[in-house]
Amino acid sequence: MRAKIVSVALSGALLPVVLTSIPVAGAVAEARPRPAAAVPSGATAVVRITEGQVAEARPGAPILYPSVTSCLTVTVRLAGGGKVGAHASLFQVPGEYRSDGILAALKGRVGNRAVRAVEVRGAVGAWHPGYFTKAIEAYGDGEAVPYPTAPDPEGIARAVAGGLDQPRARVTVQDVPDGDMTVT
Incomplete structure (x- = not known):
């Protein structure tokens, strides 16, 4: 089974989506929360x-x-x-x-x-x-x-x-x- 991560725009936000090949059913998409961007130590997120x-x-x-x-x-x-x-x-x-x-x-x-x-x-x-x-x-x-x-x-x-x-x-x-x- 292969998995491919792509980004999909949903309501203006980019969400990573994992596409998994399943031999019988085809591709299935599963939305996962986007990880927070890394903020350097001591810095404050904008x-x-x-x-x-x-x-x-x-x-x-x-x-x-x-x-x-x-x-x-x-x-x-x-x-x-x-x-x-x-x-x-x-x-x-x-x-x-x-x-x-x-x-x-x-x-x-x-x-x-x-x-x-x-x-x-x-x-x-x-x-x-x-x-x-x-x-x-x-x-x-x-x-x-x-x-x-x-x-x-x-x-x-x-x-x-x-x-x-x-x-x-x-x-x-x-x-x-x-x-x-x-x-x-």
């Missing part, structure tokens, strides 16, 4: 948050937001040193949060923990503050979709503060160039 996702990083662990182009990232810095992040996308990625649901998901992940700061970074000029309460996809035929005529960092800060039930003074907004973004 938490990767892609479009439409919310995730948490323990104290000392950086967050990587890949391919921030027309997106906004929202990083909540917790009083205990950890971070909870969200990668808000103008258009919904299938199976992930829309822009009008991502702040509620982020707030739920933060829970009742004390918040030190909230940092919003990304394509500020591409975002209308209203996208956090009604996603572009939520507009019907003939409905006017609001679009930004100028960057509105103050409006975005108010929308994020309101969506997270945080004081406005705790929220900062910064326009950053396209690319991968790492928050330490």
Whole structure:
């Protein structure tokens, strides 16, 4: 009996699959959990948050937001040193949060923990503050979709503060160039 390990994409994750030849029945696939990547001693694993996702990083662990182009990232810095992040996308990625649901998901992940700061970074000029309460996809035929005529960092800060039930003074907004973004 021969076995061959191949990688299969399933819901955006690569899983190793073992294909085993069985003389009578043919090939059978068995999914096995992917082993964790080795992290050098003393190093902290990076938490990767892609479009439409919310995730948490323990104290000392950086967050990587890949391919921030027309997106906004929202990083909540917790009083205990950890971070909870969200990668808000103008258009919904299938199976992930829309822009009008991502702040509620982020707030739920933060829970009742004390918040030190909230940092919003990304394509500020591409975002209308209203996208956090009604996603572009939520507009019907003939409905006017609001679009930004100028960057509105103050409006975005108010929308994020309101969506997270945080004081406005705790929220900062910064326009950053396209690319991968790492928050330490």
